[in-house]
Amino acid sequence: SQTIHQWPATLVQPVGSPLSLECTVEGTSNPNLYWYRQAAGRGLQLLFYSVGIGQISSEVPQNLSASRPQDRQFILSSKKLLLSDSGFYLCAWALGGAHLQETQYFGPGTRLLVL
């Protein structure tokens, strides 16, 4: 069965510090991968998605970036955090490639507080 991991679970960072969040998926190959942010009391905002290694699509302009160095690894980064970057960051996967399917499955999330 497939599993998805995210770490860290929680993070408190000062404004202006860098960020690196990691997401890995097990039990599947060539998944579509997604990064979402959920601000307090708000809906899910898609930040990035990837259909393959090195292929990143950005949905909203921001000071965040994403990378996919390996098939089942997705990284969310920032060089300088802003207060507005606080939120609940969720990684999700879906079957991709020849098995393209829409259903997305979420990791446990990283709760980020920027002070």
Next chain:
Amino acid sequence: RKEVEQDPGPFNVPEGATVAFNCTYSNSASQSFFWYRQDCRKEPKLLMSVYSSGNEDGRFTAQLNRASQYISLLIRDSKLSDSATYLCVGGQTGANNLFFGTGTRLTVIP
């Protein structure tokens, strides 16, 4: 206009009650619909997909009305454990992203 809109609630219902949530979508080309459940401070988890003919999973029934562009979720015989936020989701088949509603909060009261 948001792609998917739902009543944020909260819905407070007694145990054993039947409760229904509606959600509207703006893109008539949308083909895929889902309901997710999100517990407080946890990730969303897939509750059920929504098929054109409607589908049922135990106490949960999902329906799609394409003419009016809404989907619904019916929960019968509510349990305390049903307390959560229910997210409505829609998107186009094969698209690389889905649109999530902001969620409807349900609290089942003893």
